[in-house]
Amino acid sequence: MTAPLRLGIAGLGTVGVGVVKIVRSHKALLTARTGREIVITAVGARDQGKDRGVNLNGYAWESDPVALARRDDIDVFVELMGGSDGPALEATRAALDTGKDVVTANKAMLALHGQALAEQAEDAGRAIRFEAAVAGGIPVIKALTEGLAGNEITRVMGVMNGTCNYILTRMESAGLPYDAVFQEASDLGYLEADPTLDVGGIDAGHKLALLSAIAFGTRPDFDGVDLEGIQRIAIDDIRQAADMGFRIKLLGVARRTGRGLEQRMQPCLVPADSPLGQLEGGTNMVVVEGDAVEQIVLRGPGAGQGPTASAVMGDICDLARGIRVPTFGRPAHTLEAAPAALSGLPAPYYLRMSLMDKPGALAKIAAILGNSGISIDRMRQYGHSEATAPVLIVTHKTTRAALDEAIAAMTGTDVMASLPVALRIEQV
Amino acid sequence: MTAPLRLGIAGLGTVGVGVVKIVRSHKALLTARTGREIVITAVGARDQGKDRGVNLNGYAWESDPVALARRDDIDVFVELMGGSDGPALEATRAALDTGKDVVTANKAMLALHGQALAEQAEDAGRAIRFEAAVAGGIPVIKALTEGLAGNEITRVMGVMNGTCNYILTRMESAGLPYDAVFQEASDLGYLEADPTLDVGGIDAGHKLALLSAIAFGTRPDFDGVDLEGIQRIAIDDIRQAADMGFRIKLLGVARRTGRGLEQRMQPCLVPADSPLGQLEGGTNMVVVEGDAVEQIVLRGPGAGQGPTASAVMGDICDLARGIRVPTFGRPAHTLEAAPAALSGLPAPYYLRMSLMDKPGALAKIAAILGNSGISIDRMRQYGHSEATAPVLIVTHKTTRAALDEAIAAMTGTDVMASLPVALRIEQV
Known part of the structure; x- marks a missing residue:
């Protein structure tokens, strides 16, 4: 049997702890599937003293993520800290610099620095994997990069912020105004510390930028995403839309047009009887359209400990099995800098x-x-x-x-x- | 750049021609994504003279699939003939025997001979890939084998025969009896030459047996599938079910129980407002449940030239990229021979x-x-x-x-x- 795959996990919030739990509880299963033992060598987070409900005694502790990334007894740096810049970015760079593969759930970091990181990884002969960064537990990065690799992708769409979909569907079912449901979501802990990341469409926009890069062979371009949040949606809009057979979703849409790359993340009306229209609550959905496959719809939990850790583990199992694919599906230096086609194709x-x-x-x-x-x-x-x-x-x-x-x-x-x-x- | 990946394609029906079309039309795209040129070296089918609407002049012609499989100028044998035994099986064995990887859409062959073929492939250090064998264009084999590899799978369900779902939803929408819609489906060319393969649940049962093997680490066991067709479903059943908030689907369900492996392919009532209940026409849907990911739903076209060729090309691109995973997700000799738990868990x-x-x-x-x-x-x-x-x-x-x-x-x-x-x- 091949040598164990050794993980260093930076960030022990919900997702990090979820990954530790799976590695501990599914030891035999993971080895049977990947042909290698998967072990945790070192972990780190801000507060070592905190009780996280999981036994971390067997692992080296590194409070400094950069030091963790540089350790020579890890093969894979698992970045679950979050934040587009700062320690997450610095540690990711350090990991690649010292010959580690990287698995991350950090959509903001990749949406803003994905091109530079992908180039660095390639130069170093290492991989960056980020299934958990988009649509939680749904294996959409894999489907798009690998399963649908024979297609020219014609459109990618997604409802990828569970909080926004919760707010919109809850407004409809409870007949409550936006502000009241926003407050509910806040009380339930569904919102990011800066809620604009959710309701302003920024978080979902980061995800769309990553899907676009893979789908269209373009550089990740978050600045090119036409962003609009759900803050101005009134209960009246939801009712009027329903009257006409539509539902309102914070929908990401990306496609290549003759004028460049169209990327929009904005509230849209979609037919109520379509899979997107039927989507309730915090569930995510991604729709991929290709010239051969026609339309594939993927649906699943967009957040939460288990689903997000499942996605991280999928990436880790791939690395254990020796599966290596360029970060955005083709060599980073071949990704095109497509102009942003902000206005989009005509629509009603x-x-x-x-x-x-x-x-x-x-x-x-x-x-x-x-x-x-x-x-x-x-x-x-x-x-x-x-x-x-x-x-x-x-x-x-x-x-x-x-x-x-x-x-x-x-x-x-x-x-x-x-x-x-x-x-x-x-x-x- | 690595040497080209050379394909030999046996079978030039709808799917075979679809694969030829993609290889020809997406040459640059496939090379950009996989880092290798993908070329067709040889093709073969029963009738060389037939006009298939695609230019085959540049390829060697082999009427004998075994001879095609044995050619030393191909790397991958693409088996698109069909049939559980006979030439398809013989040629697949010959391909593995002579050091080729195999990509196939043949659910019957794998459901019946998958264990032996997987062992042969492993002994030879070769891969068998079969994304197109299950649920057409939906990349479900990849999702289950790779994307969800961190999960203990708890249940797999699927509507995987588009013809049956067409018949059931058409009976409902048109208010027609089974026999009339069966005739319609026959006139439209939706049925296999032996229609029992469709309406008797056999084709879908083959697919379920393959999903079960991956999900539960068991030997593919088609004989262990509790099979029941849709022939006795009356329009009354559909109406009564609808009255109670259900729809009738030919649903495959597999799960591990304390008494063994439960595999059922039978008409079931499912809630009308669930993703499975909402599925219309010939579309397929697979639902995968795992201990971490909760529930993932995959939906897409279950048949047709483009979608099936898309799945075949996904496998070919994986091989071009050097992605190699055991046939059923773990070494064939470690797959368990689980007893069949025919009766299933209690249900209403x-x-x-x-x-x-x-x-x-x-x-x-x-x-x-x-x-x-x-x-x-x-x-x-x-x-x-x-x-x-x-x-x-x-x-x-x-x-x-x-x-x-x-x-x-x-x-x-x-x-x-x-x-x-x-x-x-x-x-x-």
Whole structure:
């Protein structure tokens, strides 16, 4: 039998402890499957004294992640600290520098520094694996990089922030406004320390940037992701969408267009009876479309100790088995720097706005849309008691640029009571 | 760059031609991803003269698959002929014997001879890959063998015969009886030459046997699959199930129990609002449950040129990249010969029967169920004009053995107008 694969684990939060548990409880199973023993040599975290509910006595302790990464008695540096820069990045670099493979769950670090790290890994002849960074327990990185390698990928879509999907589906099922459900999610501990990472779409945007790189052979480009959060979604939007057979999801969409790489992470309307539309609560879903495979849908838990540790262990088992694939599916120096196609292909849009209740208000809005070349599929003005009138418009296919032009013109009138909410209707 | 990977393709039906098309059209993409050129050296099929819509001029032609497999100018033998025995098996053995890796879509061959072939491959230091054999384009073999390798798998379920799912969902949507939709499916060319392979659950049973082997580390055991087809499902069953919030699926379920390996491929009731219950038409779905990952759902096209060729190409790309994993996820000689636990864990059952319209008929049936220790959750007798009365019973949890005992006792009475239809209600 081959020598044991020796792990050094930096970060002992939920996921780190989950990995330790699996390595301890599935010793024989992992050896049977990979042909090697998988052992933990060293671990480290900020606070050594904390009781983590798992026995760490047999492992060397390293408070300094860089020192952990540099130890010569580990083969794989398992980075589970998080944070795009700082210690996680420094330790990852140190690990590659000293000949270790790296397994990480750190989407922010890879979305921002993935290109440089992939190049460093390649120069050093080492691997970086990050299944746990995208969509928790779903083995989507593997499916996209390996299983679907015979396809030209035409579109990747995903609901990849469980907290946002929890908030949106809970608003609908409980009939509660955004603020109330946001508070609930906060009380339940579902939100990141900086909640904008979740509800602003940043966390999901990091994940999308990683999927795009693999799918389209482009450099990970988080700055090129058109980001929009769910903060302005009202219970009214959810109800109106449902009336028309849609549900609202914080949906990531990436595709290559003639004008460059389109990456959007924004609330969209999707058909209620599609797999994406049916997705409830904190579950994640990734949809991959390729020229041969047509459409594959992957669904599973997007977070949590077990699922995320499962993904980390999948990467570790691959390394134990000698499976080595370039970080983003092809050599890092061959990844293209594709321009960002921010506006996206034309699509129908949902528009909700409040108009001042005065004669000719609706006509003004309709005229502005017409002037921007946007034709109206449906329009409704609702009964109301206040001085403002809620109006709902569904457009025919238009570009986001034309829509933004129209919205700018609307705000220049004296009939708008608030900025419109504009949501793309994505064909899925 | 490494030397090209040279393919010999035996079988030029839909899938074989699909593979040729991808190799030809995605030359640069495949090389970029795998770091090697992938080339076709030789092909073969029964009829050389047939126009297959793709240019085969550059490839050597071998009518004899064994001769093709033995050629010393191929690295990978791609077996796309089908058939559990005969030429496919002989050629696969010849390929391994002469140092080739094998990629196959042949579920029947592997379900019946997988153990022997895996051992032969291992002894020869070669690989057998079969992503295309299970659930078409869905990369489920990879997900189960590699992505989820850190899990103890607790249950695998799947709707893996698109024709059966087409028939069942079409019966429901069109309100047509089984025979009419069977004929439709036949006219559309959806059925195998021997349709029992589809509607009798045999094809799906082969696939389940392969998934079980990987999931539970057991020898592929098709004979241990409790097989039941969809031929006796009536439109009434589908309607009654829908009334109670269920849909009927030809569902494969495998799990390890204290008494051995449970493998069932049979029509089951599943909740209508579950991913399995929502599955329409010819689409396939596999659900994998593991102790860490909880539940992963994979959905995609289960057949067709593009999707199946995509799966074959995934395997070929893996071989080009040097990825080698034991056939069933661990060395073949370590796979256990687990006894078959045919009866399965207790579950609620749906029972539909026709009783003779005479006094005390229903009471007799109820008494028989009681005598077998089966308690009744719901029972309905429907209005009727004929001499027989349709009766529907949903039981509380019971074993299949107790139910079979009760059904045998029922048929011994003089009140049964026909054999009952008994369908398990699977918790998903």
